[in-house]
Amino acid sequence: MGDLWSGLTQAFWLVVTLDKELVEISWRSLRITLSALVLASAIAMPLAAFLAVRRFRARRAFIAVMNALMGLPPVVVGLVVYVLLSRSGPFGVLGLLFTPTAMIIAQIIIIVPLIASIAHQSLRDLWQEYHDLLISMNVTQWQKMKTLLWDARRALLTAALAGFGRAIGEVGAIMIVGGNIDHATRVLTTAIALETGKGNFALALSLGFVLIALAVAVNLAIHWLGRTEREGRW
Amino acid sequence: MSDMFPLKVTGAETTRRGKRLVGPIDLTLDGQGTCVVIGPNGSGKTTFLRLLHGAARLAGGEIRWSCPLEDARHDQAFVFQSPVMLRRSVLDNIAYPLLMRGTARAEAREAASNWAARVGLGGMLSRAATVLSGGEKQKLALARALIAEPKLLFLDEPCAALDGRAMREIESILSQAAASGTRLILSTHDMGQARRLASRVVFLLHGKVHEAAAAEQFFDHPETPQARAFLNGDIVE
Amino acid sequence: MIRKFLITPLFAILAMSSMAQAQDVMKLAVTTSFHNSGLSDVLLPEIRKDLDLEVQLLVVGTGQALKLGQEGDVDAILVHSRKAEEAFVADGFGTHRREIMYNDFVVIGPGEDPAGIAGAADAGDALARIATQQSRFVSRGDDSGTHKKERALWQAAGVDPDAAGAWYNAVGAGMGAALNTASGMNAYILSDRASWLNFGNKGDLALLYSGDPVLLNQYAYLPVNPELHPHAKSDLAVALEDWLTSERAAALINEYKINGETLFTFNAQ
Ligand SMILES: Nc1ncnc2c1ncn2[C@@H]1O[C@H](COP(=O)(O)OP(=O)(O)OP(=O)(O)O)[C@@H](O)[C@H]1O
Ligand SMILES: [Mg+2]
Numbered sequence: 001m002g003d004l005w006s007g008l009t010q011a012f013w014l015v016v017t018l019d020k021e022l023v024e025i026s027w028r029s030l031r032i033t034l035s036a037l038v039l040a041s042a043i044a045m046p047l048a049a050f051l052a053v054r055r056f057r058a059r060r061a062f063i064a065v066m067n068a069l070m071g072l073p074p075v076v077v078g079l080v081v082y083v084l085l086s087r088s089g090p091f092g093v094l095g096l097l098f099t100p101t102a103m104i105i106a107q108i109i110i111i112v113p114l115i116a117s118i119a120h121q122s123l124r125d126l127w128q129e130y131h132d133l134l135i136s137m138n139v140t141q142w143q144k145m146k147t148l149l150w151d152a153r154r155a156l157l158t159a160a161l162a163g164f165g166r167a168i169g170e171v172g173a174i175m176i177v178g179g180n181i182d183h184a185t186r187v188l189t190t191a192i193a194l195e196t197g198k199g200n201f202a203l204a205l206s207l208g209f210v211l212i213a214l215a216v217a218v219n220l221a222i223h224w225l226g227r228t229e230r231e232g233r234w
Numbered sequence: 235m236s237d238m239f240p241l242k243v244t245g246a247e248t249t250r251r252g253k254r255l256v257g258p259i260d261l262t263l264d265g266q267g268t269c270v271v272i273g274p275n276g277s278g279k280t281t282f283l284r285l286l287h288g289a290a291r292l293a294g295g296e297i298r299w300s301c302p303l304e305d306a307r308h309d310q311a312f313v314f315q316s317p318v319m320l321r322r323s324v325l326d327n328i329a330y331p332l333l334m335r336g337t338a339r340a341e342a343r344e345a346a347s348n349w350a351a352r353v354g355l356g357g358m359l360s361r362a363a364t365v366l367s368g369g370e371k372q373k374l375a376l377a378r379a380l381i382a383e384p385k386l387l388f389l390d391e392p393c394a395a396l397d398g399r400a401m402r403e404i405e406s407i408l409s410q411a412a413a414s415g416t417r418l419i420l421s422t423h424d425m426g427q428a429r430r431l432a433s434r435v436v437f438l439l440h441g442k443v444h445e446a447a448a449a450e451q452f453f454d455h456p457e458t459p460q461a462r463a464f465l466n467g468d469i470v471e
Numbered sequence: 472m473i474r475k476f477l478i479t480p481l482f483a484i485l486a487m488s489s490m491a492q493a494q495d496v497m498k499l500a501v502t503t504s505f506h507n508s509g510l511s512d513v514l515l516p517e518i519r520k521d522l523d524l525e526v527q528l529l530v531v532g533t534g535q536a537l538k539l540g541q542e543g544d545v546d547a548i549l550v551h552s553r554k555a556e557e558a559f560v561a562d563g564f565g566t567h568r569r570e571i572m573y574n575d576f577v578v579i580g581p582g583e584d585p586a587g588i589a590g591a592a593d594a595g596d597a598l599a600r601i602a603t604q605q606s607r608f609v610s611r612g613d614d615s616g617t618h619k620k621e622r623a624l625w626q627a628a629g630v631d632p633d634a635a636g637a638w639y640n641a642v643g644a645g646m647g648a649a650l651n652t653a654s655g656m657n658a659y660i661l662s663d664r665a666s667w668l669n670f671g672n673k674g675d676l677a678l679l680y681s682g683d684p685v686l687l688n689q690y691a692y693l694p695v696n697p698e699l700h701p702h703a704k705s706d707l708a709v710a711l712e713d714w715l716t717s718e719r720a721a722a723l724i725n726e727y728k729i730n731g732e733t734l735f736t737f738n739a740q
Contacts (some may be wrong), residue, residue: 086542086544087542087543087544087700087702088542088543092543093702095702097544098498098527098529098544126321129318130318130320132289132312132314132318133314133318133320135289136287136289136310136311136312136314137311137330137331137334138307138308138310139334143334147320147330151320151321151322152321179527179529179530179531180529180530181498181527181528181529182527182528183525183527184527194530196647196648196651197503197507197645197646197647197648197651198507198647198669198670198671199647199650199651199654199670199671199672199673200671200672201671201672
């Protein structure tokens with residue numbers, strides 16, 4: 001209880017005094033996760049739309065695998081990315097291990113199945129609604145996908161936010177592939193793990209509160225952006 | 235572009251899980267004007283229209299247009315019994331078919347607002363289509379179907395949700411379209427409307443064409459007792 | 472709108488990544504116990520000042536540090552496990568091994584000391600008393616340098632921890648996490664002095680035994696072999712070695728104190 005309280009007050013002071021390291025770490029967390037989110041969405045959403053409009057033999061199996069991958073253990077993802085990016089691994093020449101890029105790659109792998117699954121659910125429902133009309137209009141596969149993606153954009157925002165939530169709070173994978181290097185790959189979650197290891201529970205907790213606040217702030221900001229849309233009525 | 239008609243339907247049928255919903259149907263449609271499909275609930279009107287349109291899978295038989303299928307599909311539009319509203323504004327819904335055909339945005343919107351005015355939706359261009367009333371949705375669907383200037387337009391009970399005045403407005407738009415060369419195939423339960431619009435009638439019963447004839451002949455001298463009963467408003471077995 | 476929203480951060484990211492640091496950067500794998508000592512927080516800024524070199528620390532266990540060096544994922548390692556280090560050099564993964572400094576291990580335990588190790592004759596005797604009393608003991612259990620040291624001590628005490636009962640708890644975690652566990656269980660634990668002094672969650676734990684020469688903990692610096700890994704920044708590794716063995720480093724290391732206690736003794740040749 002004492003730790004909780006001193007964590008809260010410490011978090012408060014860290015934020016109001018704009019503690020230099022806190023700002024640096026938070027900004028890095030945000031930057032890495034938002035990059036991963038943008039890239040993962042660019043992969044997952046067209047994939048979800050494709051799965052909604054296109055029937056092919058392995059489709060059901062594909063969707064089942066995708067849903068299962070939502071529960072992918074981040075540590076395993078981290079390990080696999082680590083082995084691939086290590087200097088003695090297949091992509092070693094790129095020298096990406098222990099860089100923010102490696103962390104972005106790991107986060108993308110973790111959240112693509114999540115975003116794609118959630119997006120697919122809403123796109124599939126919308127497709128049922130639109131099916132007759134779009135078939136009757138004889139539009140191309142690509143046009144169907146674009147129409148679905150555009151008209152379901154608010155549901156897709158929810159999918160993206162779920163991905164953001166998972167990525168920003170993730171620690172296992174990015175600890176492994178990023179190495180938690182001070183001033184290079186240390187982010188909020190890995191800093192929390194580090195401080196916990198040192199027994200600095202209050203500081204760890206205060207970082208935790210900042211992390212939560214950041215996640216809430218991003219969610220609110222995105223919802224606000226969504227609401228200011230001209231056609232934002234459904 | 236070559237003409238789509240005459241359309242020859244031979245032994246066409248559609249099935250669902252082995253059960254035949256409609257067919258086998260033999261029919262030839264040609265010339266201009268409006269073909270009205272009538273029949274009791276569940277007789278297969280909707281399925282028949284969808285089958286001709288290519289939206290229901292042909293399980294047997296043949297549907298042959300006088301032009302390549304690609305061209306025929308390109309020049310058709312369909313107004314569904316319960317219209318599908320895209321989650322967009324009224325204007326964007328009506329402009330949608332043009333945009334899909336590569337028309338420039340400004341031009342498509344211009345045409346869409348003209349059509350909206352024609353069907354009486356001019357005052358609600360920026361409203362979300364999903365919140366429209368049932369009748370307004372029907373009108374939107376009609377405008378959206380006509381904007382691409384189809385050669386053939388299917389209408390599945392287009393006036394079912396409309397009041398008398400709106401029905402007259404729609405009918406006049408349909409007559410204009412028919413006069414300017416659009417072939418109409420529509421289903422209806424309103425015999426008054428059928429008499430006003432039809433140049434030819436197809437009477438469906440139990441998924442089969444029970445009687446098909448020119449409008450005057452059908453309404454004045456129906457050949458089968460079932461058609462006579464149906465026109466009288468009696469129960470048809 | 473959404474497109475705009477998606478694209479803006481992308482540009483921000485691109486702008487950020489082009490702000491690459493002008494100075495040299497190298498990667499050094501160190502053990503948790505070294506990092507927990509806080510000495511790196513003193514040395515790294517000085518290195519940056521003197522050499523215009525940013526040393527990025529990968530804080531891992533000894534086993535993983537050696538592995539990182541072996542695979543060429545870091546440019547040098549700083550660890551404390553002599554046998555493993557010599558094997559590392561013998562196998563050609565490192566160019567050589569340079570001793571830098573030492574600190575010592577201490578035995579931590581509940582303040583009331585149920586096993587009475589405070590009066591032990593030597594480190595082996597202290598552990599033997601814990602085993603006899605079957606007092607709870609927390610082991611790192613992660614194959615780290617500290618863990619290896621602990622195993623050696625048990626062997627000297629004539630106790631086989633693998634055959635020990637429920638009082639022996641291998642947690643498979645870093646020094647800090649293991650100390651947290653010991654604090655929670657009020658158990659004995661072997662720790663390096665620095666980690667203990669910097670540990671923030673001591674609870675009822677106290678430093679009970681230290682001073683046996685067998686508890687000394689030698690740190691050595693091993694640059695990665697550039698013949699094996701051409702991308703390794705061996706010139707920077709050499710520069711860092713020169714600095715770490717310099718008079719300046721000696722002064723900084725010997726004067727580093729926590730709560731008034733000296734932690735490290737510089738002994739580079
Ligand atoms: N997808 C389907 N699966 C199973 N049965 C179907 C399906 N579609 C239509 N049917 C059945 O086929 C028959 C014809 O249906 P259809 O919708 O064509 O009738 P309709 O003449 O349009 O009726 P209404 O006047 O009520 O609109 C009905 O008995 C209906 O239940
Ligand atoms: Mg029907």
